[in-house]
Amino acid sequence: SLFMTLLLFWALAIAIAYILSRLSMKPILVSWKKQREFSADAAHELRTPITVIQNQMEYLLTRPKKRILDEAASISTTLDEVNQMQTLIKRLLMLSRGDANIIQLQPKSVEIADWANRIFKIYQPLAESQHKILQKDVRVSGKVVFDPELMRQALVILLDNALKYTPTGGTIEVIIKRLHGRLLISVSDTGSGIPDKDKGQVFERFYRVDQSRNAKTGGNGLGLAIAKFIIQQHRGKIEVRDNYPHGAIFQISIPVTRERGALKNHQPTE
Ligand code: ADP
Numbered sequence: 676s677l678f679m680t681l682l683l684f685w686a687l688a689i690a691i692a693y694i695l696s697r698l699s700m701k702p703i704l705v706s707w708k709k710q711r712e713f714s715a716d717a718a719h720e721l722r723t724p725i726t727v728i729q730n731q732m733e734y735l736l737t738r739p740k741k742r743i744l745d746e747a748a749s750i751s752t753t754l755d756e757v758n759q760m761q762t763l764i765k766r767l768l769m770l771s772r773g774d775a776n777i778i779q780l781q782p783k784s785v786e787i788a789d790w791a792n793r794i795f796k797i798y799q800p801l802a803e804s805q806h807k808i809l810q811k812d813v814r815v816s817g818k819v820v821f822d823p824e825l826m827r828q829a830l831v832i833l834l835d836n837a838l839k840y841t842p843t844g845g846t847i848e849v850i851i852k853r854l855h856g857r858l859l860i861s862v863s864d865t866g867s868g869i870p871d872k873d874k875g876q877v878f879e880r881f882y883r884v885d886q887s888r889n890a891k892t893g894g895n896g897l898g899l900a901i902a903k904f905i906i907q908q909h910r911g912k913i914e915v916r917d918n919y920p921h922g923a924i925f926q927i928s929i930p931v932t933r934e935r936g937a938l939k940n941h942q943p944t945e
Contacts, residue, residue: 825908828902834847835898836898837863837864846865861926868921869884877899909930911930
């Protein structure tokens with residue numbers, strides 16, 4: 676009957692509306708959950724250094740007034756924790772700015788050899804002081820367009836990690852080249868490498884491979900998430916693979932061009 680047909684249509688319409696609403700709700704629910712997890716992880720990461728600082732300060736207060744030299748070790752531990760916390764807060768801020776979509780890419784025409792040299796000037800002595808070898812091989816000449824400050828941050832994250840996860844005597848090599856309209860930057864090391872099961876996850880916020888969670892390497896799992904964010908802003912890719920015979924190779928690849936307007940928000944050359 677007509678009544679039954681209408682009822683059937685009505686039931687169908689409700690079923691479709693329900694399914695559609697569930698589908699569109701899904702990403703919202705997932706991001707709520709992620710947001711909650713993110714805040715909880717952030718709070719946890721901040722609590723650890725704050726507790727150490729608190730304990731150290733309390734300890735220092737209980738000490739009789741003596742020569743400052745006696746307390747140097749304790750003060751230096753405290754300073755380490757403060758520095759770590761500062762890095763963490765900077766990184767959290769960077770990610771939440773990214774989430775809020777308020778990071779503007781500021782691409783410039785960059786002399787690639789100069790840009791790389793400025794970074795190496797800082798990292799070469801740092802590597803030497805840790806008895807590690809840092810080599811660079813820049814196979815690009817001339818200018819390319821990207822955001823020099825953000826790209827510096829991305830490369831610095833990879834260099835910091837390469838140094839952190841490579842033991843004394845190890846070698847870190849940076850290769851910069853151009854291929855088919857893309858700029859490729861790879862950082863290889865002879866450290867512990869990244870197990871296959873973790874390769875897909877190391878770019879996630881707060882993710883750390885088990886051994887580094889346990890070791891005293893002092894990280895919080897945000898560096899690679901930030902590097903990935905920066906590279907995505909440049910419409911590029913970041914990947915990790917194994918080095919031979921051991922270690923990791925992180926490779927950044929971004930589209931570049933010598934022309935203006937290659938990236939959004941393009942600004943006048945430096
Ligand atoms: P973290 O602050 O822990 O270093 P990252 O996001 O930079 O955070 O890296 C995530 C995890 O990936 C690290 O905890 C470490 O387990 C692993 N990792 C990153 N870079 C390397 C590397 N060069 N060699 C070995 N493991 C690495």
